[in-house]
């Protein structure tokens with residue numbers, strides 16, 4: 001729905017929630033599941049008429065798109081981490097390596113806690129404050145914990161994050177530093193998520209961003225799609241490859257592209273959406289391959305821990321998007337993930353986390369299988385920072401390990417050089 005006469009509410013131009021399954025509509029508020037069929041709820045809008053210049057005049061953060069989000073109009077003035085407006089880097093050396101034409105990397109390391117999760121948390125926080133919640137909470141595969149703890153610290157409210165106990169040490173340290181409450185749970189992310197759902201029912205003033213505030217939270221990922229279109233000069237890429245854990249990011253990038261078309265801000269040139277998973281946690285890729293509409297849960301076993309959700313909430317909707325747009329969901333092994341992290345770093349100077357390795361690994365796989373067009377303009381998402389998943393490239397005597405030291409003399413350097421570099425050239 002669009003209308004020049006839209007009047008903003010306390011959630012901007014959002015004016016209702018609706019059920020993705022049965023279409024029932026509800027008032028905006030603190031619900032996340034359909035009262036009729038338990039389906040997930042989605043935010044609906046009466047969007048204003050909006051020009052490119054209206055958006056371009058906004059701040060260099062996700063709040064330039066505040067009119068398209070379920071947040072108060074003056075949200076940019078509240079204390080937040082101001083994520084977004086990250087770099088869209090043209091990846092010519094990587095493209096050459098892959099035999100592709102135009103390739104871009106949307107580099108989400110530029111966010112305040114170095115992953116795209118700052119976007120979703122900022123929207124969830126704004127909506128949660130509006131609804132009167134007092135505590136910001138989440139179950140997390142790591143990056144979300146960082147983002148929730150940081151955003152709550154800046155907003156001056158309490159945070160409670162629940163994480164699987166086996167998370168990467170860098171992600172634990174990068175959450176603890178903000179001083180909120182962190183609870184390590186002996187179980188998988190799916191166990192942690194179940195515990196969070198039980199707690200959300202018990203603790204009335206706790207906003208679990210990705211559980212009871214999920215309809216608002218998930219909308220934050222639309223800003224990745226808006227930014228890509230704006231940074232390409234107000235047009236859509238022909239292909240996009242997105243990492244899939246719960247699947248929300250992929251589904252919302254597609255929603256963003258469709259909204260921009262409906263608003264007349266970009267031409268409807270057609271695009272294909274591809275999803276990327278690690279083989280050790282690939283329930284959506286498996287369902288895609290089998291031609292199923294439902295996703296069979298799995299027990300994750302992969303180094304890509306940020307994507308290790310065995311029972312993805314948005315899995316069926318990912319399948320809808322990739323099938324509607326003519327894309328695919330594929331998966332790659334942990335060895336391919338590590339190879340892809342190194343390739344992205346060596347060709348583009350971008351050290352992405354394991355999720356980036358999954359995404360680039362799947363791009364390579366789809367190219368090799370002829371399912372992705374090497375000549376079509378393509379964007380891949382680097383959703384997080386390699387400094388948070390150092391073990392993936394620093395173990396087993398690989399080049400990530402500290403090199404043996406030499407004495408500080410020219411002779412020692414030349415001896416080292418003839419042993420290493422010349423050998424490598426020969």
Ligand SMILES: Cc1ncc(COP(=O)(O)O)c(C=O)c1O
Pocket residue numbers: 115116117141142143144243244245246247248249250306307353355383384
């Ligand atoms: C770095 C990174 N990339 C991608 C994702 C996937 O996001 P979604 O759950 O929206 O599919 C996550 C989720 O935790 C993540 O941490």
Ligand SMILES: [Zn+2]
Pocket residue numbers: 019020021022023024034035036037038039
């Ligand atoms: Zn319903």
